[in-house]
Amino acid sequence: MPDIQVLNTIDEVRACVRSWREAGNRVGLVPTMGALHDGHMSLVQAAREQCDRVLVTIFVNPTQFGPGEDLERYPRTLEADLQLCEEAGVTAVFVPDNDEMYPEHFTTYVDVEGISSELEGSHRDGHFRGVTTVVLKLFLIAQADYAFFGAKDYQQQLLIRLMCRDLNVPIEIVTCPTVREADGLALSSRNRYLSASERETALVFPQTLQRAAEWLKAGVSDIADIEKEMRQTLTETPGIELDYAVIRDAVTLKEIDQPVEQMVILGAIRLPSVRLIDNVVV
Numbered sequence: 001m002p003d004i005q006v007l008n009t010i011d012e013v014r015a016c017v018r019s020w021r022e023a024g025n026r027v028g029l030v031p032t033m034g035a036l037h038d039g040h041m042s043l044v045q046a047a048r049e050q051c052d053r054v055l056v057t058i059f060v061n062p063t064q065f066g067p068g069e070d071l072e073r074y075p076r077t078l079e080a081d082l083q084l085c086e087e088a089g090v091t092a093v094f095v096p097d098n099d100e101m102y103p104e105h106f107t108t109y110v111d112v113e114g115i116s117s118e119l120e121g122s123h124r125d126g127h128f129r130g131v132t133t134v135v136l137k138l139f140l141i142a143q144a145d146y147a148f149f150g151a152k153d154y155q156q157q158l159l160i161r162l163m164c165r166d167l168n169v170p171i172e173i174v175t176c177p178t179v180r181e182a183d184g185l186a187l188s189s190r191n192r193y194l195s196a197s198e199r200e201t202a203l204v205f206p207q208t209l210q211r212a213a214e215w216l217k218a219g220v221s222d223i224a225d226i227e228k229e230m231r232q233t234l235t236e237t238p239g240i241e242l243d244y245a246v247i248r249d250a251v252t253l254k255e256i257d258q259p260v261e262q263m264v265i266l267g268a269i270r271l272p273s274v275r276l277i278d279n280v281v282v
Contacts (some may be wrong), residue, residue: 004082004143005092011093013242017143025052029144034058035075035189036084043148044088046176056085057094057138064130109133115253120155123243129136132163136141139171147171152178152186154279186278195273201239206278208233209265213280223247223257
């Protein structure tokens with residue numbers, strides 16, 4: 001087991017963070033579900049640049065998985081994750097079990113109304129309720145100054161910002177750019193599910209979103225037409241089942257019919273072995 005401070009209980013985290021704060025340190029939190037990759041490590045790097053102490057959490061959160069999803073087979077690579085954290089200069093890692101986070105008779109959940117029922121929310125019932133609940137718990141446990149999230153989960157980071165605004169959570173949310181493979185596929189812990197042929201098929205996904213972004217940058221103004229082209233490309237690709245491909249206002253996620261100052265192209269597809277999400281901000 002790597003030589004890094006591993007905390008398993010809420011009390012241990014609070015005592016640890018208290019000692020950091022008493023020493024005048026700024027604390028950065030990087031919440032993860034483990035199976036760490038370069039995308040996660042870019043969050044750690046950003047946290048190290050802005051903070052004196054970095055706490056990574058590794059918890060496969062059961063409340064954000066729906067029936068028939070991949071909770072049981074979600075990759076769990078704790079020893080490798082701890083090694084990566086140690087090499088990256090992480091100060092401590094919080095690795096709770098389910099009972100620590102959701103003790104018997106747990107009944108309280110956080111639900112951000114509105115956009116949490118759209119896009120990802122409409123395809124993964126209860127997913128965002130699980131995300132916002134566990135994230136708020138981690139914020140309250142860690143009492144960090146900053147929390148770092150990836151832009152790949154665009155709707156998620158927006159919901160977390162709304163939650164913090166509405167509930168007056170005293171933490172600054174930092175969204176870091178999506179990290180991609182050399183061929184353009186967004187890094188994800190679930191990419192390891194892909195077979196070689198599926199991975200090749202999956203490349204159509206980021207290429208389609210990127211092409212839509214280029215059209216918008218070139219001044220094409222018919223949003224519905226661009227969305228239609230995206231959907232047609234993805235639905236006609238053998239092996240891909242499309243959940244959605246849309247262009248939204250990047251600040252509010254509201255539907256638009258004409259270009260606005262900040263836009264985001266969001267999509268989700270299913271391949272035989274995995275579901276992938278991606279986005280491009282314009």
